[in-house]
Amino acid sequence: MPAWRTLDGRPPRVIAHRGASGYLPEHTLPGYALAAQQGADVLEPDLLPSRDGVLYARHDYGLARSTDVASRPAFASRARERDGTRDWWITDFDAAELDTLRAIQPFAQRDHAHDGRHALPRFAAVLELAARLGAEQGRVLPVYPELKHPQRCRARGLDPVALLAAELQTRGLAGPQAPVWLQCFDHGVLREAGERLGNPCYALVETLPAQADARGARLRALATWARGIAPDKRLLWDARGRDRGLVDAAHAVGLEVHAWTFRDDLGYAPFADVRAELRAAFALGVDALFCDFPDTAVAARAAHAWR
Numbered sequence: 273m274p275a276w277r278t279l280d281g282r283p284p285r286v287i288a289h290r291g292a293s294g295y296l297p298e299h300t301l302p303g304y305a306l307a308a309q310q311g312a313d314v315l316e317p318d319l320l321p322s323r324d325g326v327l328y329a330r331h332d333y334g335l336a337r338s339t340d341v342a343s344r345p346a347f348a349s350r351a352r353e354r355d356g357t358r359d360w361w362i363t364d365f366d367a368a369e370l371d372t373l374r375a376i377q378p379f380a381q382r383d384h385a386h387d388g389r390h391a392l393p394r395f396a397a398v399l400e401l402a403a404r405l406g407a408e409q410g411r412v413l414p415v416y417p418e419l420k421h422p423q424r425c426r427a428r429g430l431d432p433v434a435l436l437a438a439e440l441q442t443r444g445l446a447g448p449q450a451p452v453w454l455q456c457f458d459h460g461v462l463r464e465a466g467e468r469l470g471n472p473c474y475a476l477v478e479t480l481p482a483q484a485d486a487r488g489a490r491l492r493a494l495a496t497w498a499r500g501i502a503p504d505k506r507l508l509w510d511a512r513g514r515d516r517g518l519v520d521a522a523h524a525v526g527l528e529v530h531a532w533t534f535r536d537d538l539g540y541a542p543f544a545d546v547r548a549e550l551r552a553a554f555a556l557g558v559d560a561l562f563c564d565f566p567d568t569a570v571a572a573r574a575a576h577a578w579r
Contacts, residue, residue, distance in 0.1 A: 276577075277557030279523050283577065284553075285560040286569040287416060288312035289533050290331060294382060294565035297375035298338055299329040300390035301401055308405045308413060312566035314453075316416045317398050321430045326367035327395035327439060333421050334359030339373045340388050363428045367394070381537055395439055402451075414451040418476070422461040433465045446470055455502055463497050472499040474530055480507055480518070487518075491525050500528030500559065505549075508556055513542045519556045532562035534569060547572050 276283055291303025292310060304315050317329035335341040336359045350365070351358050362370070376387040393401075399415055406413035419432045426432075436454075440446045446469040454469070456462035457476045466473035475498045481487040494501060500522070507518050508531060522529045531553060533539070536546045543549040546565075550572040553561055563569040 277519075277555070278559045279526070279528050279557075280559075283573055284558055285313040286311065286566050286573065287314040287316050287530065287560050287562045288566045289316050289562040289564050290318065290329075291315065292564075292566055294536060296383075296386050297377045297390060298331060299393065300375050300386075301393050301397060302386075302390055304393075304398060304401055305405060307566045308402075308409065310567035311570040312563075314414045314416050314560065315398065315402050316418070316562065317393075317395060318418045318420045319395055319432060319436065320362050320420050321425055321432060321435055322365055322367040322370050323363050323428075323430075324366045325430060325435055326370075327432070327435050328362065328367075328370060329393045329395060329398050330362055331420065333361055333363075333424060335362055335365075335373065336360055338375060338378045339392060340376055341373055344373070363425065363430060379537075395436075399439070399443060399445065399452075406451075412451050414453060416453045416455060416474075419454070419456040419458070419461060419465065422456065422458050433461060433468060436465060437468055440469060440471070448472060453499075459494075466497060474498060474500045474502045474528070476502045476532075477507070478504050484517070484521070488521055488525075491522055491527060495525040495527050498527065500530055502530040502532060502562075505531040505534065505553065508558070509542075509552065511542055513552060515556055519558060523557065528559040529557075530560040530562065531558050534561050534563045534565075536565040536568050551576060 278284055288307030290298035292307040296303035318331040319327050320330045321327055341347055341360045350360050370392055373392050374388045375390045377384045402413045402415045422432050445452045448470050450471055453472045454465050455474045455476050459475050462473050475494050519529050540546045540549040554576045
């Protein structure tokens with residue numbers, strides 16, 4: 273059995289990206305439950321607030337892509353135009369109104385049999401579900417929320433850091449040992465949340481300097497306050513699938529690497545399929561992987577361990 277090249281030498285963790293979102297509409301309680309049943313190690317909800325300050329598990333500031341809001345006549349007048357697109361902003365809805373909406377599958381090629389069947393979960397419900405599933409399965413099931421559009425929310429008078437702090441502190445889930453990890457593309461907001469709460473922080477990154485010295489300096493700066501980075505997987509390898517050295521560079525300064533997003537049904541080039549892509553990530557020593565199809569990643573990890 274090969275030794276894993278992760279920072280701690282343990283098998284990489286499979287993060288259920290928006291739940292088992294390859295099978296069920298993203299960010300639903302049944303989707304998170306399915307991910308746990310499939311063996312995912314971590315549940316990942318994106319977070320956005322309602323108009324009255326309740327955090328919901330939603331990826332988009334607009335509701336049209338992943339809910340049935342467009343089919344609700346009562347909400348027709350709430351539609352807004354932005355950049356030529358008609359949508360409904362989550363911060364225009366109170367929690368009681370959001371509770372009436374139902375999730376839909378946003379990817380055309382995926383199963384739509386569950387469209388309109390599942391509610392939009394509040395973050396509190398996700399935390400409660402993770403605790404219950406972890407107890408039933410005899411393990412800790414961390415929750416890994418991403419703060420979405422924090423500055424846009426603040427412009428509407430809603431502070432996601434304050435709302436997150438209230439939720440976690442009330443439940444005793446603040447602190448470095450709590451099974452709640454934080455992520456955000458806005459590193460200033462993420463650092464603010466980490467300093468306020470003490471929970472582990474992972475800096476989402478879409479770009480990094482190509483030059484090794486500049487990239488190293490950037491990673492060293494992040495290592496002063498973050499536990500790890502969460503990079504776009506395309507930063508791991510070049511267009512031919514060759515290692516760019518990011519994982520080794522991050523590990524050298526003590527940063528974990530959580531790469532996103534691995535999907536069975538799209539986006540695995542330059543590899544032949546997602547299993548080959550997962551094997552490549554394992555070989556590099558990636559510490560965790562965001563996956564839409566958790567069962568595929570769990571099976572690939574098991575197969576890799578016995579190579």
